[in-house]
Amino acid sequence: xYATLRIIAAAALAWAxxxxxxxxxxxxxxxxxxxxxxxxxxxxxxxxxxxxxxxxAHKEAARNHPLGFGAGVILHAGVAVAVLEWLALIARPFAYxxxxxxxxxxxxxxxxxxxxxxxxNRILRSRMRALSSFDDxxxxxxxxxxxxxxxxxxxxxxxxxxxxxxxxxxxxxxxxGKLKHVLFCPVSRIDLGRRLGRRGTxxxxx
Amino acid sequence: MADVKTPAELEVAAEAARAxxxxxLRGLGxxxxxxxxxCGLCGESCHIWRxxxxxxxxxxxxxxxxxxxxxxxxxxxxxxxxFLVGARALTPAAFDELVDAVYGxxxxxxxxxxxxxxxADIAALIRAGRIAAAAAGRVPPNIQVVVDNQLQTGNxxxxxxxxxxxxxxxxxxxxxxxxxxxxxxxPVDEPGRRVLYLINPREVKFFPLSLMxxxxxxxAAGESWTLSSRFxxxxxxxxxxxxxAAAARITLQAMEEAARLGVAEVILSECGHGFRSFRWEGPxxxxxxxxxxxxxxxxxxxxxxxxxxxxxxxxxxAERVTLHDPCNLVRWGGVSEPQRRILRACCADFVEMxxxxxxxxxCGGGGGMLSTSEYGExxxxxxxxxxxQIRATGAKIVATPCHNCADQLLELNKKYKLGVxxxxxxxxxxxxxxx
Numbered sequence: 001x002y003a004t005l006r007i008i009a010a011a012a013l014a015w016a017x018x019x020x021x022x023x024x025x026x027x028x029x030x031x032x033x034x035x036x037x038x039x040x041x042x043x044x045x046x047x048x049x050x051x052x053x054x055x056x057a058h059k060e061a062a063r064n065h066p067l068g069f070g071a072g073v074i075l076h077a078g079v080a081v082a083v084l085e086w087l088a089l090i091a092r093p094f095a096y097x098x099x100x101x102x103x104x105x106x107x108x109x110x111x112x113x114x115x116x117x118x119x120x121n122r123i124l125r126s127r128m129r130a131l132s133s134f135d136d137x138x139x140x141x142x143x144x145x146x147x148x149x150x151x152x153x154x155x156x157x158x159x160x161x162x163x164x165x166x167x168x169x170x171x172x173x174x175x176x177g178k179l180k181h182v183l184f185c186p187v188s189r190i191d192l193g194r195r196l197g198r199r200g201t202x203x204x205x206x
Numbered sequence: 207m208a209d210v211k212t213p214a215e216l217e218v219a220a221e222a223a224r225a226x227x228x229x230x231l232r233g234l235g236x237x238x239x240x241x242x243x244x245c246g247l248c249g250e251s252c253h254i255w256r257x258x259x260x261x262x263x264x265x266x267x268x269x270x271x272x273x274x275x276x277x278x279x280x281x282x283x284x285x286x287x288x289f290l291v292g293a294r295a296l297t298p299a300a301f302d303e304l305v306d307a308v309y310g311x312x313x314x315x316x317x318x319x320x321x322x323x324x325x326a327d328i329a330a331l332i333r334a335g336r337i338a339a340a341a342a343g344r345v346p347p348n349i350q351v352v353v354d355n356q357l358q359t360g361n362x363x364x365x366x367x368x369x370x371x372x373x374x375x376x377x378x379x380x381x382x383x384x385x386x387x388x389x390x391x392x393p394v395d396e397p398g399r400r401v402l403y404l405i406n407p408r409e410v411k412f413f414p415l416s417l418m419x420x421x422x423x424x425x426a427a428g429e430s431w432t433l434s435s436r437f438x439x440x441x442x443x444x445x446x447x448x449x450x451a452a453a454a455r456i457t458l459q460a461m462e463e464a465a466r467l468g469v470a471e472v473i474l475s476e477c478g479h480g481f482r483s484f485r486w487e488g489p490x491x492x493x494x495x496x497x498x499x500x501x502x503x504x505x506x507x508x509x510x511x512x513x514x515x516x517x518x519x520x521x522x523x524a525e526r527v528t529l530h531d532p533c534n535l536v537r538w539g540g541v542s543e544p545q546r547r548i549l550r551a552c553c554a555d556f557v558e559m560x561x562x563x564x565x566x567x568x569c570g571g572g573g574g575m576l577s578t579s580e581y582g583e584x585x586x587x588x589x590x591x592x593x594x595q596i597r598a599t600g601a602k603i604v605a606t607p608c609h610n611c612a613d614q615l616l617e618l619n620k621k622y623k624l625g626v627x628x629x630x631x632x633x634x635x636x637x638x639x640x641x
Contacts, residue, residue, distance in 0.1 A: 027236035035489035037499070039540050049325060060321040060565070061247035068247060072323065118245075130261035131244045131270065133292025176283050177291065181324055184240035189325035191237050199486060200540030201564050 002093070005164045009090045012168035019175035020183045027187075038198040045197015049189045052203070068121070071114035078111015079143060082150035086167040089153070093160045101154050108151035115144045135177040143179070146170045216298035219342035224296050226341035227272070228280045230334035239273050241326040242266060248328065251321040253567045254311055257587040263311055265318035269328045271307040272335035275300065301344050308335035308448075309346050310581045313573030313588075315533035320564060336448025345447045348577040352443040353452050360437045360459060363407035367435035370394065373410045374433060377418045385422060385641055392421050393432040395467070401431035402469040403503070404440035404460060404484070406477050406609045413609065419636035420475065420503060426517075426639055427510040431473070437463040440480035445487060446574030454491035457484060464498055472500045476607035476630050478532030478572065481539045502535065504607055507635055508544040511551050518638040523553040527634065528601035530559070530592070530615060531566035532608035545607055545631045552638035553603075559595040567591045569606075571614025586621050589614060593622035607631045 056062040062069040081104060088094075096104065119140045122128040146166060153163040174180060196202040231239065248265040249255040255263040262268070270292065277284030277293035284293035294300065314336075316329040339345060345353070352362045359365075374392035381390040393399065403424075409417040424431050437459045444453025464472050474481050485500050510516035529549060536542045542563045549556045561567070570589035575581055592615070596604055604619075604626050606612050615628045 023236070023240070027232075032490060035493065035495045036486045037489075037495065053320070053325070059323075060251055061245075061323050064250050065247050068245070069323075072245070122246075125246070127249070127259075127261045127264060128244075128246045131246055131264060131267050134289055135291050136244050138290075178240075178243055181241050181243050184237050185243075185324040185326075188237045188241035188327065192319060192325055192327045196537075196540070196564075199538070201537060201542075204564050205542050206563060 002160065005161055005168075006090050009086070009164050009168045009171075012171040013087075013090070016171040016174045020180060023175065023180070024183060024187065034195070034198060036198070040197050040200035040202070042194040042197040045195070045202035046190050046193040048197070048203035049193025050186065053189075053193070058204075068118070071117045073114075074110045075114035075118065075143075078108050078114065078147050078150075081107050081111070082147050085150050085154060086146075086163065089160055089164055089167075095156065096154055101156065104154035105151050108147050108154065112144065112147050112151065115140060115147060119144065139173075139178045142170055142173060213298075219344075220296055220298050220301075223301075223338040223342035223344075224275070224279045227276050227296065227334060227338040230337040231272075231276045231331070232280065235327075235330055235334055238326040238328070238331055239276065241324045242269065242273070242322075242328075243324055244270065245323045247323050248318040248321065251318045253315070253317075253570055253591045254313075254584070254588045257590050258584070262307070265312070265322075265328045268307045268312050269326075269331040271304055272331050272338070275304070275338070276334070296338070301339065301342060304335055305339050305344050305346070308332050308339060309349070309574065309578060310584065313533070313568050313570065313575050314446075315568035315572055316537050317533070317565070317568065320537070333448060336446075337450065338448075340448040345449065346574070346578045346580065348579060349443060349447050349574040352441075352574075352577060353447050353449060356439060356441070356443060356456050357452060361407045361439035362441050362443060363411055365407045365410050370410055370433065370435050370438060373414060373417075377414055377421060381418060381422055381425065385425065387425065390421070390425050392417075394435050396432040397467050398469075399430045399432040399467065400470045401429060401473050401506075402464045402467055402471075403431050403433055403438075403473050403475065404480070405433065405438055405475040406440055406480065407438075408609050408613075409475065413612075413630075415633055416476065416609075416630050419630065419632040422636045422639060423507060423510065423516060423632065426641075427515040432467060432469070434463045434467060440475045440477045440484070442480060442483035442488075443574065443577075444491075445479055445483045446577075450491055453483065453487065457488040457491055460484070461488070461492075461496060461498070470498070472498055473503050473506055474500065475503055476609070476632060478534035478536075478539070478608035478611060481541065482534035485539060502539075502541050502544070502607075504541060504544040504548065504631060507632065508547050511548060511635070516635075517640040518552045518635060519640050520550075520552055520554045520638060522638045523603075523634050524555070525602040526555040526557060526600060527553040527603045527605055528557050528559050528596065528599040529562070529631075530569060530596075530604055530606040530611055531562055532606060532611045533566065533568050533572055535607060536566060537564045545605070548631055548635055549605060552635045557599050557601060559599050567595060569611050569614045569618065571610045571617075576610050576613055585614070586617060589618040590622070593618045593624060596624055596626060597622070601626060603627045603629055603634070605629050605631050605634055
């Protein structure tokens with residue numbers, strides 16, 4: 001049975017990767033050549049937009065909303081941990097050494113708190129509700145459950161199958177809703193960074 | 207564009223808009239659609255939201271108005287399960303909200319994109335909405351009339367060749383007296399000059415001091431330059447309308463004029479969107495690189511001052527001066543330093559407003575908003591952040607290298623009782639000229 005679940009999980013992973021790649025290629029293929037003579041460096045613009053531009057010192061949204069920014073950083077760190085945990089599980093189930101289990105659980109618990117904060121913010125604030133579609137609630141809820149199962153598994157509270165199966169569902173949904181920003185966020189930063197780098201806006205002159 | 211009235215005609219227009227939206231957002235725009243997580247943190251970055259913090263003014267919400275139509279018609283999930291991603295059909299009934307969001311609640315200044323949590327280019331999504339609206343003939347009439355003027359007469363204010371020549375002539379006469387030089391001219395249609403100078407038609411109609419200042423500085427530098435009486439307009443309202451075909455035609459007529467006159471370089475007067483249009487978007491609208499270099503007059507002026515071709519005395523501008531950065535020149539155009547260097551050289555007390563450069567706030571007059579009387583109240587209200595920035599500097603003069611910004615700042619000056627004078631960078635440089 002475990003072998004079957006691993007195959008299902010691997011298939012979900014392949015599905016997510018294939019769909020994201022297809023969407024990326026479709027978007028890329030429609031990209032326009034920039035005929036304007038460059039005044040700056042597209043490469044430097046990309047590097048800036050993927051690094052310093054994301055820091056509170058350069059990004060007003062991060063600076064003005066430290067709680068939201070912090071919750072987002074912690075949430076994404078937790079998701080990265082949960083995904084790695086799930087990928088490791090596809091390869092081979094194993095019990096984590098106690099210190100690692102505690103570390104993972106702490107990171108995932110913080111991520112769960114971050115996830116709850118952001119989801120609560122979306123539910124409770126009228127401006128956020130006005131902005132949201134079904135997927136804007138569904139995707140964070142799915143992420144919350146994924147983090148919770150990852151934490152429970154790391155701490156030895158559940159067996160591998162539930163985490164493995166839920167992870168497959170999570171990855172099956174990933175390329176369909178807003179979770180796909182995992183790919184399109186960096187790609188957008190590369191696109192805008194390149195454009196503004198060529199124009200000499202990025203990196204900023206000051 | 208003709209009025210669209212019957213249901214069948216409305217449907218044809220909607221179909222044209224749907225197709226245009228698909229073309230506009232297929233490709234790189236799609237990255238930005240799928241990057242936005244609707245975190246809602248973009249509000250404070252937007253001057254319109256800051257003035258009126260209702261959900262419809264959130265940059266993410268404005269973009270969502272465009273994106274939901276793209277998703278409904280151009281994505282698999284949006285077609286099969288529209289409720290999931292909030293996809294909605296772009297029907298004739300949906301246009302009012304689309305037009306209000308993309309022309310009436312956004313100037314396309316792009317500040318939200320720079321401060322976006324995920325780095326989505328929200329302004330690009332808004333412009334895609336304008337492209338869709340333009341395809342359906344739903345550009346606000348006061349923007350459309352400017353585009354039509356540009357296409358039909360060669361400039362946005364339908365200034366005639368005779369008017370331009372007469373204005374140039376009396377400005378040259380005044381300059382002769384001011385500079386004490388009998389050989390001052392404002393050349394028009396002179397072939398073989400080094401520079402073709404494109405100006406804003408407002409400089410002919412309402413702001414002759416801008417043209418006078420540039421002409422005086424060109425004379426002082428010994429520049430070989432000319433205006434064109436056929437196509438002299440630096441503006442391009444195709445950018446604001448979302449009409450790329452018109453924008454390409456406007457670009458082409460100026461570049462063909464430059465080729466006809468045999469100039470070596472095209473220099474653009476102080477105009478934010480004109481610079482962005484000609485320098486950065488134009489080659490892409492035409493689908494080919496230019497044969498000639500294009501620069502802002504600010505870059506040329508700084509070259510004159512830095513090389514000593516033009517000598518200036520900052521004591522001649524003794525009052526405190528601050529600088530408003532036009533979004534299309536600075537954020538979208540990459541020209542942020544020449545104007546600062548010029549002002550430091552030409553003014554005794556130059557102070558920055560905060561924030562500045564690529565993080566500047568839009569004055570509220572951009573994106574064609576200045577022309578749309580139906581959004582006038584919103585425009586003036588949205589300038590509140592800029593007014594506060596100006597007041598905080600304690601400046602007596604606000605320099606801005608853009609006529610749209612200057613017009614808006616003049617109105618903000620009255621409304622918010624700022625007690626400042628609005629000038630172009632060139633006018634301050636001309637004031638400082640050692641004659």
